[in-house]
Amino acid sequence: MDGKANERDLLALETAASNVALTGDAAKPAAAPSVAEGGTPVPGSKLSAEQLEQMTADIVAALKTVYDPEIPSDIYELGLIYKIDIDDDRAVNVEMTLTAPGCPVAGEMPIWVENAVSAVPGVQSCAVKIVFDPPWDQSRMSDEARLALNMF
DSSP states (O other): OOHHHHHHHHHHHHHHHHTOOBOSSTTSBOOOOOTTTTOOOOTTOSSOHHHHHHHHHHHHHHHTTOBOTTSSSBTTTTTOEEEEEEOTTOEEEEEEOOSSTTOTTTTTHHHHHHHHHHTSTTOOEEEEEEOOSSOOOGGGSOHHHHHHTTOO
16 A cells, blocks of 8 residues: 555545534434435445444544553554455454564554454454554654654
C-alpha cells in the first residue's frame, strides 16, 4: 500500500469517527440502518454504508484506548494502524505496525488491539496482523500525537 492510499484510508476512518450520529445518550451510538431498513447499499457488501461508517467509527474509538506503554499517545494517533477491513460477516482484520521491530510489547500489543476491537458492538471476530512494510516513521503521527509528545 502506498503512503497516499494509506493517508486516504486513515482520513476516511477519521471522518467516519467524527461523523457518528449519537442518540440522546451520548455514550450510546444510534443504530445505523441496514440495507433492508433503507441504508445506503455498498457495492459488493451486505452491510450498508451507514453500518460500515458506524462500525469504523466505533473501531477507531476502541483503537484510541490502546496505548504503547512507553509513549503517551494512543496507537491510532501514532499512526500504527495501517488498515482496517470489515467483511460482510462483521469479522475485522487489522494491519498494524510497531514503532520498532524490537518493541518490548510486540507480542502483547496485537492481543490488546484484538481485545479492544472485539469488544465493539457488532464485531464478530478480530484478527490482527503485524506488518513492517511500509516501515513506520514519525511522519505517520497525527498532530494530536505530535502535540502530546512535544514533537512540533
